[in-house]
Amino acid sequence: MDLRLNTSNANQTSELVNAMNYDPELARDVQEGLKQTPKRISSKYFYDGAGSKLFQQIMELPEYYPTRTEFKILEEQQAEISRFFGLSDFFHLVELGAGDGLKTKILLRQLLHMKADFEYVPVDISGDILKLLDSSLKTELPALKTDSFTGDYFKALHWLQKNKEGRKVVLFLGSNIGNFEDGGDLEFLQEIRKYLNPEDKVLVGFDLRKDPRTIRQAYDDAAGVTAAFNLNLLKRLNRELGADFNLNQFEHFTDYDPLSGVVKSYIVSKKQQTVTFSALNHSISFAAWEAIHTENSHKYTPVQIEELGEKAGLKTEQFFTDEKHYFADVLFRVI
Structure with missing residues (x-):
């Protein structure tokens, strides 16, 4: 079951990846992840160009309530949210995982309407999606000041700390905070806190606990778009790392545990098989x-959210939620 490297050492593998114009970080992470028991691949690699488009389709599905619900929260409470940012002096509005910016544009328009003095800094690991966002912003909001960053969130925050003086409001919308392994959400917020100053703000989206059937359907839709989104990860590895995954021999599976409040997603091998990464000169065996x-998605109670913020050095200022209490955008103040 172990990954079998045919190169003599990791340095040779990295050199081969670079020589063939592959992303060495992707190669390293995939190799390390597939060595583990159970095997794992980070969900951050879902979002190539095709993956980002598939996720946009997921957000439009009738079963996928998080995006629709958060969109309504932002539409109905945009003025109040904007006032909580503090509009009396300049700030950098930094969005981690900006995507297509559809929801954020609600706040951007409101802030411009309120004549707030700010610069929007969208951050995303997908350069393709940021190019589309930059283009749409120039057309839709030409007065908006922007400076995007392609790459890892913490590299972006480090860059901002070094290059962008002044107050910051960090957005981490959607339910991305729930996608970390156990304890990863706290580590993530603590890491963000390191790059911020007292009185800076952080607005985070949290998916709240609710009927388990509603949650499960959101991650296993009847049309199979979520399955295609997960399996697109294998397509990416075929294209970028020279793998030979046969997508017909793998399937998407997900389930929700209401005790832990966690959705877990997997890609399952239907049979015993070996996958070869020809560009990297190694192979990996799968049992039937x-x-x-591939992904966790934690669901939270309000008490858990407040405790999480306190442990990270963040004071809860305001819950912005919907009438069903399906979702909450929570504003924290750095202390």
């Missing part, structure tokens, strides 16, 4: 029905 863990 062996799974690759």
Whole structure:
């Protein structure tokens, strides 16, 4: 079941990846993840060009309530949210995982309407999606000051700390905070806190606990778009790392545990098989029905959210939620 490297050492592998114009970080992470038991690949690699488009389709599905609900929260409470940012002096509005910016544009328009003095800094690991966002912003909001950053969130925050003086309001919308392994959400917020100053603000989206059936359907839609989104990860590895995954021999599986409040997603091998990464000169064996863990999605109670903020050095200022209490955008103040 272990990954079998045919190169003599990791340095040779990295050199080969660079020589063939592959992303060495992707190669390293995939190799390390597939060595583990159980096998795993980070969900951050879902979002190539095709993956980002598929996720946009997921957000439009009738079963996928998080985006629709958060959109309504932002539409109905945009003025109040904007006032909580503090509009009396200049600030950098930094969005981690900006995507297509559809929801954020609600706040951007409101802030411009309120004549706030700010610069929007969208951050995303996908350069393709940022190019589309930059283009749409120039057309839709030509007065907006922007400076985007392609790459890892913390590299972006480090860059901002070094290059962008002044107050910051950080957005981490959607339910991305729930996608970390156990304890990863706290580590993430603590890491963000390191790059911020007292009185800076952080607005985070949290998916709240609710009927388990509603949650499960959101991650296993009837049309199979979520399955295609997960399996697109294998397509990416075929294209970018020279793998030979046969997508017909793998399937998407997900389930929700109401006790822990966690949705877990997997890609499952339907049979015993070996996948070869020809560009990297290594192969990986799968047992029948062996799974690759791809994503967690934690659901929270309000008490858990406040405790999480306190442990990270953030004071809860305001919950912005919907009438069903399905979702909450929570504003924290750095202390």
